[in-house]
Amino acid sequence: MIDINYNRQEKQYEWIEPESGERFTFPAKQKHEAFRFAVSMLDTDLYAAAERMIDDHPQLERVTWRAVELVCANAIEVFPAPLGNVVAMVDSSDGYGRYAIEEHEYGFSCQCEHFTSLAAPLTQNGERYCKHLAAYRLHLRTHETRF
Ligand SMILES: [Zn+2]
Known part of the structure; x- marks a missing residue:
């Protein structure tokens, strides 16, 4: 399951790569882009x-x-x-x-x-x-x- 969270304070989407723990951020309204990026990394x-x-x-x-x-x-x-x-x-x-x-x-x-x-x-x-x-x-x- 890919967990993409919205950070209200920073107004951005965040995804943490499960193995490295590295945090990736995406502008508001780009949840789909965040999801695609996560898939490209994981699978x-x-x-x-x-x-x-x-x-x-x-x-x-x-x-x-x-x-x-x-x-x-x-x-x-x-x-x-x-x-x-x-x-x-x-x-x-x-x-x-x-x-x-x-x-x-x-x-x-x-x-x-x-x-x-x-x-x-x-x-x-x-x-x-x-x-x-x-x-x-x-x-x-x-x-x-x-x-
Ligand atoms: Zn159907």
């Missing part, structure tokens, strides 16, 4: 996978960084053997409930509102991605390369 595989996904699909930039937050929070449970069409469960960002990721002949789907309302962005291949589906993809990519 280079995940950071590289996110950058690659955004390079391939620039329209997924927002969804991808939210997905990185889910991966860092260990929010993805992949089933080794699918249960029906369900290949994984992903915790919701607010901590209430989980969403099933399903694999179909035409591709993947998620149960969340962003996906089912068709508001989630489409790639040039016609695949729709909410943050949960992007998190599932990032989880697979980063875990496959580790073994």
Whole structure:
């Protein structure tokens, strides 16, 4: 879990690198930048996978960084053997409930509102991605390369 704190007195975000104890600071309104920096330091595989996904699909930039937050929070449970069409469960960002990721002949789907309302962005291949589906993809990519 990446812990970024806001220092009200100094009006800046702070992140302490867990191993060295070194403190990094970021201006107010740059919490996302602070988070990305922390990921680049702690999990280079995940950071590289996110950058690659955004390079391939620039329209997924927002969804991808939210997905990185889910991966860092260990929010993805992949089933080794699918249960029906369900290949994984992903915790919701607010901590209430989980969403099933399903694999179909035409591709993947998620149960969340962003996906089912068709508001989630489409790639040039016609695949729709909410943050949960992007998190599932990032989880697979980063875990496959580790073994
Ligand atoms: Zn979703």
